[in-house]
Every structure is written in C-alpha cells, then in structure tokens.
Amino acid sequence: MAKTTLVSLAESLGVSRQTISNVINAPHRVKPETRERVEHAIAESGYRPSAAARQLRTRRSMNLGIRMMPVVDGINGSILDRFLHALTEAAQEEGYRLTLFSAATDDDEVRQYEDLLNVADLDGFVLTGTHHGDQRTAWLLENEVPFASFGRPWSDTEDPFTSLHPWVDVDGGAGTEQATRLLIDQGHTAIGFIGWPAGSGAGDDRRDGWRRALQAAGLPADQLDLRVFDGVPAGARAAEQVIAAGATAVVCASDSLALGALSTFRSRYPAPASPDVIGFDDTPVAAAVGLSSIAQPIEDAARHIIRVLAHTLSGDEASGRPDKHLLLTPTLAQRFPHPLAGDGWLA
Amino acid sequence: MAKTTLVSLAESLGVSRQTISNVINAPHRVKPETRERVEHAIAESGYRPSAAARQLRTRRSMNLGIRMMPVVDGINGSILDRFLHALTEAAQEEGYRLTLFSAATDDDEVRQYEDLLNVADLDGFVLTGTHHGDQRTAWLLENEVPFASFGRPWSDTEDPFTSLHPWVDVDGGAGTEQATRLLIDQGHTAIGFIGWPAGSGAGDDRRDGWRRALQAAGLPADQLDLRVFDGVPAGARAAEQVIAAGATAVVCASDSLALGALSTFRSRYPAPASPDVIGFDDTPVAAAVGLSSIAQPIEDAARHIIRVLAHTLSGDEASGRPDKHLLLTPTLAQRFPHPLAGDGWLA
C-alpha cells in the first residue's frame, strides 16, 4: 500500500491536486458538492499532508521553540513542568507543536536561535524568565522573529505595556502585597521579606508589593528586607536575621527560601494558628509541608501565550486579537503551617 | 541579503550544488582542497541546510516525539522534568530534536502517533511508563516505527531481555531491597511496604525487592504489605495500618506515599536516629523534609535511551552499538528524618 499524496488522491478522484489542496486550506473556493466528495475521500484514505513539503513551500513549520532551563533547584523547577504541560496542550489545540532545546546561558540561547530557525524552521519562540537588559528579546526583535515571553520586559524607563513584543506575566507584586496584608490583618507588626539580590525584575517586583503593604499600614521595613541568593539554606539563615530584627512573620520570593525560613521559624516560635511564613509559586513542596504560598495561574498564562503567538503568526489582524500584554493576578494558597506535627495537609 | 541556499552558494563558489551537499554529508568524496574551500565558504555565509527540503527528500526529520503525561501528582512529576531535561540535552548532542505532544490516555497516544508520523514526520518516539499489556509498544512494533522506552516491557511469560524493542529501566526491586536491608541492619524486625495495587509492573517490582530482603533475613511480610493508590493521604492512612500490624519502619513505592507515612510515623514514634520511612524517586520534596529515598539515575537513563534510538535510526549496525536492553541500579539517598524539628536538610 503506497503512501497517499495529493497527486495519488487527485488521480483516484478525477480532480486536480490543487482542488484537494483547496479543500484543505481554502474550502470556500470549492463547490460544496465537490468539497464533500473530497473530504470523504480524505477520511477514507487517511491522507495526511506532508509537513515537510508544505513547510518547504510555505516556509512555516507550525513548530514553536522553547528552551529547557538547566535544573537549578528541584523545588522551583516544578512550576516549569506545569508551564510546559499547559503550553503543549494549548499549542496542540492551535495546531502547533513544541520543539525543545536546551541552552545553558542566554548567549547560548541566542546562538541556537539561528540554527533552529534555519535548520528546524521554527516559526517562533516562547521565552521564559525575562530580565533587565535581556539580549534575547533584543535579538529576536532585531531579526523579526515572532515570539512571546512569559515575563514582562523589565526596564527602568519604559512602560512594559508599550513594548513591541507580546508578553504575559503574573503580577508578583500584587501577590506579595496581598500576602503581607494578610499577615498585617492577623496582627503582625514586624513583617520581613526574604528575596533575591536587586536587579532581577521579578524579584524586585515581589519586594515592592511587600513594601507597598507595609507603607499603607504605616509599618517599618527597615532591617527587615533581606537579599540573598535562592536556596533553602539561605532562606533559613536569612530568617534568623529578620527574627533578630524583631520580625514575627515573613514573606519570601520563592518556596525554596520560604522552606528554609519555615524551619527557622518553627525552631524559634511555636506553631501559630495562622501562617507566619509565606512562600511563592505554590510548589508541591509547599503543599507537602503545609506552607502557605502565592500561586501563579500558570496554566492561564501558558494558554494565553500560545494564543497571542498563534495570532501573530496567522497574520490575521481582524478576528478577536488577544491582548498583546497581559498581567494576571496570583492567588494566595493558605495552609496550616506545621503539618509534620499533625495532619495539616491531608485534607 | 537573500537567504543562502545550496544553489546560491554553489554559484558564488563556482562548484555544483552536489559538491557542497557532499562536503556536508559525505566529506570523504570531496578532494580535501575543495572541501576546505567549501567549508570556509559555508562558515563565511552562515549557510544552514533547510530542514524541510532535506526532510522532504530523505524522509527523515531528526525529530523524536515524547508525550507529556498529564500532571497527576506534583510530587512525583518532578522526575519527569529531570528526565525531559536530560533527554533534550542528549538528543541535541546526537543531532536530534524533541517534539512534545500531550495525550490523556494511551489510546489517545496511539491515535496521535499516526498524525505525528505523517504530519510532523517524526523519526521515532520515546515512551515512558510502560505497563502490562501496553498497546502502545504493540502498535509501534506492528507499524515498524522506531522507538525506545523508559521502562522494560512487563510480561509474566516473556523475558524482557529478549524483547524486540530497545528499553532502559531502573531496577526498582534492587532499590527497595537495598533500602529494606538497611532498615534490617538498623535493627528493625517488622518492616512494612506501602505500594500500589498489584499489576503495575514497576510497582510489583518494588514490592518484590522488599519481600526478597525480608525473606533473606527470615522476617515476616504478612499484614505488612499494603496496596493503595498513590497520594499523600493514602500513604498516611496506610502507615497507620502497618503500625497497627506492628511495623516500626516502612518502605514506600513513591515519595508521595512516603511523605504521608512520614507524617504518621512522626506522630506515633519519636524521631529516630536513623531513617524509618523510605520513599522512592528522591524528589525535591523528599530532600525538603529530610526523607530518605531511592534515587533513580534518570539522567543516565535518558542519555542511554537517546543513544539507542539514535543508533537504531542511523541504521549503522557496525559502530559500537549500545546495549539494546539496559537495567540501571538506583542508589539510596539517606537523610536525617525530621528536618522541621531541626536543621537536618540544611547541610
């Protein structure tokens, strides 16, 4: 049984190749009667157009590239897993496929763009983890390669909502602000923040949210603002410092940091009735140890990214174009804070 | 600046298309002198062969498919993340790329094979989570589609080492056996096992390892063998039962189950000096709560899978063919068992 192609199908039907091609790509050009006959034959024969041939002619592969970041921290990594998943599903729905590539650094990533564009004919890219002075977005814009990023473009001067490329992001600051307000409502008057060194965009944004909530409540931030590199041990050490500065609760920029902080808090203070340590990303680890955490609607983000990218690629300016820039609001997953002493997270 | 193609490059060099093609695909056919001149020109012009054209002619895409399983359990899911990562890197080294697709069920996966083979011209597939009576391997074998699986073919009658398709797996039984022996050496005489319902291949294998260790030491397994569906709450409940049956330690088929068990154990027994609950997969959660766990060499597995698959696809029977069937041995990550009461996992 030979492989069915446009030509073989056309012959057996007594029509021309192009008519079949039209049935597939521009049905309105074909008389309904003929169309139905062809459609039936397509289903019958199980014909599938060859991606290679189509790609050669149209210069579109329906393939999007996404980089696998090196696994630095198993804890935070899980969010990428969820993201990738949602991305794959959304892409599939829009008729696109995802091609993975791995790059150790941003430079490396840029270097691979060229290869991937030519060699694999990728139609566009999904970026994650944008930061200040991101060379990747600059390169892609310069070379007019379609892409969308999870993460807004971070700049001190420009409004992200005017940026040239589409992006979706989660309003981390709104999340930490909400978390901090909860702690304030619970009666805390000295609330610390454990975050990353300044300059990371997302990290600064989360810090700002905490600071806003404190200011609104007229509470001090001095001595309570710690900046460390991500990781559980670093979080634990930082927690000792904020406690020394008088803090009775703390908001963290990641679940890794929060997990460390939680261990310090439990060894210094008895387990309280409401959260005193709040993390970020709502990872499985947080759920496991009963750590409250700020949850990103990452599935929504993924879906929207694909939608925007697909829209850009289709060139279809008319039909309901999705927001080019979208800032989603995270939610707070509140948990009983010391499960290993009870059954907290079993519910 | 027009895109460089074989023809444009050939013209500017005064040689024929085919010569350039040969420099790339069969350098030995070209006179060293010419070759060097062409190679220089290639580098100069930044020429990259078009994947589409090549694919159309050779019917090979250098693309491998891998399915994204639905995220069931964030805890165990992280291992897939690591696997995917290693797979991507290994594939890249061998000149292959990975294309993701998502399928909710095995049936769905099989259905997508056809599409992916035609539409995306995938060269082969990587399978994960093989089980008894797996329809996917049957379909792929029948249709002569190259693939390799992470997970041996599970059958009561046939020796996996004679199977027709290549696979890599981790000897889970060896892992649980080692873990159980450790508990025995530590003085435990009633050691339970919390695993999945019979029939899952990998699950039964892990149970068998535990049982072997007990038998070798002349210890009883009665009443201590629990079968539940995966999850933290289920693990906690099962732990109550094994404790009721007299167990002072337990080995689990997953970190989810182990995490539940750990919570029960800590509420019944004081924290011991050596592990009394041992999980499987060495997930970040295990590391976070100081849970000992059996660690799969998953990066090695991924690398080998790609190597075998690449070898099959190259058709190169001669050059050092990698083992068609490979069983790797896991290691035991031993941890201090109650970090939240101290600084156990900060080291």
Place this chain on the structure above:
DNA sequence: AAACGTTATTTGATCGTTCAACTTAGTGAT
C-alpha cells in the same frame, strides 16, 4: 598512445506541497 580504473565533480529527476497565472463556464447588466 590507447585502454583502463579510480576518484572528483556535475547534471537531471524527484520528494509533496502551494503559489500564481490561466482556462472555462455561468450570470447579469448594457
């Protein structure tokens, strides 16, 4: 110097689509 074998290089055909230009038929207005 003719005949030969090997190596180096070129040429024509092909993979399976889509684009662009073209033909044919049908409809309605002038």
Place this chain on the structure above:
DNA sequence: ATCACTAAGTTGAACGATCAAATAACGTTT
C-alpha cells in the same frame, strides 16, 4: 449579442535539498 465579472477548477513553476546516473579528470598499465 457583447462585455464584464465571478466562481470553479486546472496547470506549470517553485520551494531546497538528495539520489542516481553520467561525465570529466587523472594517474597506471599494456
């Protein structure tokens, strides 16, 4: 009856590579 226009369908060329077969170049043998 002529013309203009739209609709439906056809055909040749092109996308950019590789395969297979043909040719050119070159040193060896007779």
